Amino acid sequence: MKLALIGATGFVGKAVLEEALNRGHDVTAVARDPERVSVPAALRTRLTVVKGDINDPTNTAGQIRGCDVLISAYNAGGYQGAAVYEQYVSGTRHIIDAARQAGVRLLAVGGAGSLFVAPGVQLVDTPEFPAEWKDGALGAREALNILQKESGLDWTMISPSALLEPGPRTGQFRLGGDELLMDGDQPARISVADLAVALLDEVEQGQYRNARFTVGY
Numbered sequence: 604m605k606l607a608l609i610g611a612t613g614f615v616g617k618a619v620l621e622e623a624l625n626r627g628h629d630v631t632a633v634a635r636d637p638e639r640v641s642v643p644a645a646l647r648t649r650l651t652v653v654k655g656d657i658n659d660p661t662n663t664a665g666q667i668r669g670c671d672v673l674i675s676a677y678n679a680g681g682y683q684g685a686a687v688y689e690q691y692v693s694g695t696r697h698i699i700d701a702a703r704q705a706g707v708r709l710l711a712v713g714g715a716g717s718l719f720v721a722p723g724v725q726l727v728d729t730p731e732f733p734a735e736w737k738d739g740a741l742g743a744r745e746a747l748n749i750l751q752k753e754s755g756l757d758w759t760m761i762s763p764s765a766l767l768e769p770g771p772r773t774g775q776f777r778l779g780g781d782e783l784l785m786d787g788d789q790p791a792r793i794s795v796a797d798l799a800v801a802l803l804d805e806v807e808q809g810q811y812r813n814a815r816f817t818v819g820y
Contacts, residue, residue: 604628604629604671604672604806604807605628605629605631605669605670605671606623606628606629606630606631606670606671606672606673606674606806607630607631607632607633607666607667607670607672607673607674607707608620608623608630608631608632608633608673608674608676609633609657609663609673609674609675609676609677609698610675610676610677610678610712611630611632611633611634611640611652611676612634612636612639612640613676613678614795615676615678615712615767615795615798615799616676618795618796618798618799619674619676619712619799619802619803620632620640620642620650621642621643621646621799622772622796622799622800622802622803623674623799623803623806624642624646624649624650625646626803626807627649628649628803628806629649629650629651630649630650630651631651631652631653631666631667631670632650632651632652632653633653633655633657633663633666633667634652634653634654634655635654635655635656637652637653637654640652653666657677657694657697657698657701658693658694658697659697660697660698660700660701660704661701661704663697663698663701663705664700664701664702664704664705665705667701667702667705667707668705668706668707669705670705670707671707671708672707672708672709672710672806673698673701673702673705673707673708673709673710674710674711674712674802674806675695675698675709675710675711675712676712677691677694677695677698677711677712678691678739679691679694679739679742684738685738686738687738687739687742688738688739688741688742688745689742690742691739691742691743691745691746692742692745692746692749695711695742695745695746695749695750696749698711699749699750699753699756699758702756702758703755703756708757708758708759709750709756709757709758709759710758710759710760710761710802710805710806711746711750711758711759711760711761712760712761712763712798712802713743713744713746713747713760713761713762713815714727714739714740714743714744714762714763715740715762715763715764715765715767715783715790715817716732716736716737716740716741716743716744717740717743717744717747717762717815718762718765718781718782718783718784718817719781719782719783720782720783725744726740726765726783727740727741727744743762746760747760747815750815751815757812757813758812758813759805759809759811759812759813759814759815759816760814760815760816761798761801761802761805761811761815761816761817761818762815762816762817762818763793763798763817763818763819764783764784764790764791764792764793764817764818764819764820765783765790765791765792766790766791766792766793767792767793767794767795767798768792768793768794768795769794769795770794770795770796770797771794771796772794772796772797772799772800773794773796773797774797774800775797775820776793776797776800776801776818776819776820777791777818777819777820778801778816778817778818779816779817779818779819780814780815780816780817781815781817782817783817784817784818784819786819786820791819791820792819792820793818793819793820797818797820798818801818
């Protein structure tokens with residue numbers, strides 16, 4: 604497939620990029636700093652890197668037109684406090700706009716904060732949720748809310764388990780819907796490499812169209 608990727612230099616985006624290329628997909632990475640996009644030499648023949656800015660959705664649409672799927676591993680890194688929330692939401696709106704203009708499916712990486720831990724209670728609203736992650740988690744929840752109100756856009760969001768960590772690619776994990784996955788009495792974990800596996804599985808299989816799902820051990 605022909606895939607476009609936003610966020611290729613981030614923690615999740617790097618893993619997604621390598622997984623996609625290893626599976627034989629052609630990837631166009633849209634990056635503010637193209638020189639920061641790096642993959643092993645053996646995979647470079649299927650990678651195209653273009654300089655772009657998600658805040659210009661019309662230009663982004665032109666760069667991704669003709670692709671089958673736009674994968675967004677966007678986050679508002681580099682901002683602090685309430686600005687993280689504001690940038691996450693505005694960035695999400697621009698990415699949705701670009702996907703709509705280009706006529707491509709959108710598969711976005713969200714957060715665990717919007718997963719439910721009890722009826723009507725999301726993880727981000729619990730007293731135990733870390734304060735330093737809250738603004739970003741609220742932004743990711745609003746991104747999901749925006750997607751759920753979309754009409755005419757083919758979209759999917761993947762939320763990792765509560766604990767997203769470096770680790771091996773095992774290809775062995777559980778999938779879920781809108782509820783936080785647990786490992787006994789503790790929140791489940793997932794490696795970033797296996798998050799990328801689950802994401803590319805969804806790119807290829809399309810089981811969760813116009814829905815959000817989660818993955819964990």
